[in-house]
Amino acid sequence: MRDDIERLRDIEEAIIKIEKYAVQGKAEFFENELIQTWIIFQLQVIGEAARSTSEATQQKYARIDWRNIIDFRNLLVHEYFRVDIKIVWKIIETEIPKLKRQIAKILT
Numbered sequence: 001m002r003d004d005i006e007r008l009r010d011i012e013e014a015i016i017k018i019e020k021y022a023v024q025g026k027a028e029f030f031e032n033e034l035i036q037t038w039i040i041f042q043l044q045v046i047g048e049a050a051r052s053t054s055e056a057t058q059q060k061y062a063r064i065d066w067r068n069i070i071d072f073r074n075l076l077v078h079e080y081f082r083v084d085i086k087i088v089w090k091i092i093e094t095e096i097p098k099l100k101r102q103i104a105k106i107l108t
Helices: 002-022 026-031 033-051 055-060 066-078 085-107
Strands: none
Touching: 002 033, 002 085, 026 033, 026 085, 033 066, 033 085
16 A cells, blocks of 8 residues: 555646646647646656556545546557647646545545
8 A cells, every 4th residue: 555655646746747837828738848748748657656556546546537547648658649739738627636636635
């Protein structure tokens, strides 16, 4: 479980890093390749941390969409040419805040 806590903290830290630049807004995200790359990398970190979380923890916290997080990481890493920036922004707006709440609830 200790390793799982570390992976959850990795997710929490990546979310904080995403928020640091996402706060600049949609227009800046779409115009700034450096911000896009930074955020995509942090999404990869989240996916890798999720992938490294034990099956027991994933089952215990089944409300987290572990499979989609891991699958999206695989797309970002292995099929980067298929990445749709509009979908990335939608994830930033809708999924990241939800995941942040879920992770915070576990870690508190």
